[in-house]
Amino acid sequence: MTGTTMARQVVWFMLPLSLSSVLAQVSYTIPEEMGKGSLVGNIAMDLGLDVKRLVSGKARIFTGDSVEYIELIKEKGVLLIKDRIDRETLCGQTTPCALHFQIILENPIEFFRVTVEITDINDNAPVFKKDELKFEISETAAVGSKFILERAVDPDVGINDLQSYSLKPTDNFVLKLNSQADGSKKVEMVLQKALDREKQEDMSLLLTALDGGEPQLSGTVQIHVTILDANDNSPVFTQAVYKTSVVENSPKETILTVVTAMDRDKGVNGLVTYSISSSIEGVLELFNINEQNGEIRLVGELDYEKAKHFQIDIEAKDHGGLSDSSKLVIDILDVNDNKPLINIMSTTKSVPENTASDTVIAIMSVQDPDSERNGQVQCSIDDNIPFIIRSTSNGFYSVVTENDLDRETESSYNITVICSDNGEPSLMNSHTLFLQVSDVNDNAPVFEKSSYEAFVMENNSPGLSVFTVKAIDADWNQNARISYMLDDSSINGVPVSSYVSVSAESGVIHAVRAFDYEQIKEFVFRIKAQDGGSPPMSSNATVKILVQDQNDNAPQVLYPIQTSVSAIAEIVPRSADVGYLVTKVVAVDVDSGQNAWLSYKLLKATDRALFEVGAQNGEIRTIRQVTDKDVVKQKLTVVVEDNGQPSRSATVNVNVAVADSFPEVLSEFSGFTHDKEYNDSLTFYLVLALAVVSFLFIVSIIAILSVKCYRWRRERMFYKSNGNLPVIPYYPPLYADAGGTGTLQRVYNYELYRTTDSRKSDMKYGGQSTLDTNGSQTLPHMQRDRMSTEDLNEQVSTLAFINMIMHCTFHSHFYGEFHFFPMSCLTLW
Numbered sequence: 001m002t003g004t005t006m007a008r009q010v011v012w013f014m015l016p017l018s019l020s021s022v023l024a025q026v027s028y029t030i031p032e033e034m035g036k037g038s039l040v041g042n043i044a045m046d047l048g049l050d051v052k053r054l055v056s057g058k059a060r061i062f063t064g065d066s067v068e069y070i071e072l073i074k075e076k077g078v079l080l081i082k083d084r085i086d087r088e089t090l091c092g093q094t095t096p097c098a099l100h101f102q103i104i105l106e107n108p109i110e111f112f113r114v115t116v117e118i119t120d121i122n123d124n125a126p127v128f129k130k131d132e133l134k135f136e137i138s139e140t141a142a143v144g145s146k147f148i149l150e151r152a153v154d155p156d157v158g159i160n161d162l163q164s165y166s167l168k169p170t171d172n173f174v175l176k177l178n179s180q181a182d183g184s185k186k187v188e189m190v191l192q193k194a195l196d197r198e199k200q201e202d203m204s205l206l207l208t209a210l211d212g213g214e215p216q217l218s219g220t221v222q223i224h225v226t227i228l229d230a231n232d233n234s235p236v237f238t239q240a241v242y243k244t245s246v247v248e249n250s251p252k253e254t255i256l257t258v259v260t261a262m263d264r265d266k267g268v269n270g271l272v273t274y275s276i277s278s279s280i281e282g283v284l285e286l287f288n289i290n291e292q293n294g295e296i297r298l299v300g301e302l303d304y305e306k307a308k309h310f311q312i313d314i315e316a317k318d319h320g321g322l323s324d325s326s327k328l329v330i331d332i333l334d335v336n337d338n339k340p341l342i343n344i345m346s347t348t349k350s351v352p353e354n355t356a357s358d359t360v361i362a363i364m365s366v367q368d369p370d371s372e373r374n375g376q377v378q379c380s381i382d383d384n385i386p387f388i389i390r391s392t393s394n395g396f397y398s399v400v401t402e403n404d405l406d407r408e409t410e411s412s413y414n415i416t417v418i419c420s421d422n423g424e425p426s427l428m429n430s431h432t433l434f435l436q437v438s439d440v441n442d443n444a445p446v447f448e449k450s451s452y453e454a455f456v457m458e459n460n461s462p463g464l465s466v467f468t469v470k471a472i473d474a475d476w477n478q479n480a481r482i483s484y485m486l487d488d489s490s491i492n493g494v495p496v497s498s499y500v501s502v503s504a505e506s507g508v509i510h511a512v513r514a515f516d517y518e519q520i521k522e523f524v525f526r527i528k529a530q531d532g533g534s535p536p537m538s539s540n541a542t543v544k545i546l547v548q549d550q551n552d553n554a555p556q557v558l559y560p561i562q563t564s565v566s567a568i569a570e571i572v573p574r575s576a577d578v579g580y581l582v583t584k585v586v587a588v589d590v591d592s593g594q595n596a597w598l599s600y601k602l603l604k605a606t607d608r609a610l611f612e613v614g615a616q617n618g619e620i621r622t623i624r625q626v627t628d629k630d631v632v633k634q635k636l637t638v639v640v641e642d643n644g645q646p647s648r649s650a651t652v653n654v655n656v657a658v659a660d661s662f663p664e665v666l667s668e669f670s671g672f673t674h675d676k677e678y679n680d681s682l683t684f685y686l687v688l689a690l691a692v693v694s695f696l697f698i699v700s701i702i703a704i705l706s707v708k709c710y711r712w713r714r715e716r717m718f719y720k721s722n723g724n725l726p727v728i729p730y731y732p733p734l735y736a737d738a739g740g741t742g743t744l745q746r747v748y749n750y751e752l753y754r755t756t757d758s759r760k761s762d763m764k765y766g767g768q769s770t771l772d773t774n775g776s777q778t779l780p781h782m783q784r785d786r787m788s789t790e791d792l793n794e795q796v797s798t799l800a801f802i803n804m805i806m807h808c809t810f811h812s813h814f815y816g817e818f819h820f821f822p823m824s825c826l827t828l829w
Contacts, residue, residue, distance in 0.1 A: 122213020231320020441533025551644025
């Protein structure tokens with residue numbers, strides 16, 4: 001700045017363990033009364049910081065409770081004058097005068113101390129407290145008599161402070177300046193020429209006070225002297241300096257001390273009055289002196305933190321106008337009347353739960369304006385929280401994390417910092433910091449169970465709510481927002497999503513399709529719960545769905561088979577005894593449990609007294625002896641019922657023929673069968689089947705005859721060649737030779753049965769053929785020595801097959817349609 005010298009000093013030092021950054025102290029010197037916006041200094045350059053760091057670190061000035069005279073322009077990295085600085089208002093007579101503040105940076109937290117010293121300029125002229133001074137001086141006053149003059153006051157300091165006085169005119173009086181112990185000067189007006197009241201009764205003088213500034217400023221006061229008659233002795237104080245002490249906060253009217261001045265004059269001229277002549281501002285508001293006895297009392301409130309001592313000028317004056325002066329020095333004693341002051345310089349409102357140990361949470365300054373032990377401060381915080389407080393430098397503390405944080409255990413902390421001094425009694429102050437612990441995704445969702453079982457009734461409606469799974473995530477907000485989903489899997493080769501679905505929000509499992517207990521009784525799948533963190537965390541649970549059976553299937557009759565074009569009749573001979581097993585109704589129910597328990601009962605019957613049905617096994621038996629009076633055609637209706645709720649049932653009709661011979665049965669059932677609707681399609685297929693069977697029969701006969709002829713010719717050739725042909729033994733599988741060592745029984749009887757009137761058919765066979773133990777044969781038209789075991793087996797099998805074919809064919813021709821068909825033919829088919 002113009003006409004002003006500015007100094008700058010930078011001091012670097014390291015902080016203790018808790019702060020990883022380096023602090024610096026910068027000092028500037030500027031004159032007072034600089035204009036608003038004036039440059040103080042380039043703080044960025046002086047601290048070696050980049051302007052970008054000031055901007056990103058949200059640099060700011062921290063002054064505590066003090067007025068902020070300096071502002072920081074962080075975009076330029078400079079300090080400017082924010083408000084006018086008056087050194088006299090800021091510091092009074094204290095030198096040097098300085099502003100102390102800190103520059104705070106965040107992310108990471110750093111702070112730097114800045115001191116700006118304010119130098120004085122000569123902006124105040126010396127001022128006298130009174131406009132005029134009045135003296136009454138006896139004409140007998142001796143040459144050299146001294147008269148104390150009021151000192152002028154100049155708020156400036158140093159060279160700009162009060163430097164000299166001048167007195168005009170100097171005909172009778174001259175000035176004398178005496179230096180005192182505190183550095184001030186006592187101004188005395190000394191009589192150098194005797195006064196003569198008869199020549200001059202009143203006298204007017206001008207006292208001028210000059211400072212040493214440039215330009216030089218001055219102040220004046222008028223001195224009026226009234227000359228009195230003889231009073232030739234001045235009062236004299238017993239001590240040149242009086243000293244006393246008083247405890248701050250002492251009550252008003254406390255007597256501090258008593259001063260005494262002696263005057264050797266008698267009468268009125270010997271009466272002395274006392275007064276405080278100090279021109280220091282505020283003294284008269286604090287102290288008062290008794291004019292008669294010199295007793296000094298406290299009339300105001302003392303504060304050690306504002307002023308530690310006072311020097312008071314006391315004057316003793318007699319009625320003749322003679323006076324003397326003395327000084328009273330009052331020392332203020334400190335008491336512990338101030339709590340430690342806690343100022344938060346920087347603090348963090350929230351930290352993530354994975355914050356590392358020794359992370360700085362807050363920085364604070366703690367000061368106690370008391371002195372000595374009363375101003376010594378210790379700070380602490382609660383031991384039950386994971387934070388500690390550390391002293392970083394004189395009066396500065398930092399709160400740091402001591403252990404790992406867990407939001408799920410404690411989501412926020414009230415950190416109370418307690419600071420106490422060492423006074424008696426000790427005073428304390430506290431400040432509470434609120435710290436929020438923000439969440440990180442460090443917990444996976446947890447299901448209430450690792451596996452679940454749910455039951456659903458079959459034939460459910462699609463979309464039915466089957467079961468609800470629930471998982472809990474100890475995290476917060478988005479990290480605890482759980483979504484449910486099906487794990488990719490398949491059930492019997494079908495994706496599980498074709499069976500069930502799960503609500504992503506609620507975890508409700510819905511059936512996608514209607515389940516059928518008869519197709520699937522249970523299935524297992526996995527549910528995944530995933531939170532909304534980044535990266536997301538998940539867990540799985542197993543769900544087993546058990547399908548419960550309903551009685552949704554009626555019993556199915558397997559036997560007897562019911563058709564619309566045939567009537568299967570069971571034959572009961574008239575000689576049947578009681579309990580004769582006619583047939584058995586066979587039924588099944590695809591349901592399970594009691595829904596598949598079947599019971600049988602006879603619903604209708606031609607003759608209820610003749611038959612009964614087993615309730616558990618479905619067996620139809622006679623309950624009395626069959627007689628000749630019983631009709632041939634008997635029709636029974638059997639109900640098969642399950643045990644479900646409600647129960648389901650099926651009916652089956654059973655035709656029973658009570659007869660001893662086929663003609664009797666046929667004559668009875670022919671009308672029954674011809675009453676039915678004729679089925680041309682079925683007749684066609686029966687005729688076609690008969691033609692195919694006949695064709696196969698003829699082909700078989702031809703093949704057998706061809707083989708026989710071939711073997712007969714070989715045997716003939718063998719006999720004619722007298723055994724010269726090579727012998728090739730032939731044994732069919734599972735048979736041995738005719739010697740009796742094979743698997744064929746020794747005696748094998750095969751009976752060929754024929755029906756009544758079978759003589760009318762085109763083919764007839766003998767009644768019985770027997771193979772004895774020696775291998776001899778009784779089959780007609782066969783030579784015993786030419787027939788081998790293989791030939792016998794083939795012929796027996798062929799004859800049995802032919803007999804069965806002819807038997808069935810006979811019935812088919814006889815009735816013309818397939819209304820009555822024996823059980824043996826069913827077995828053949």
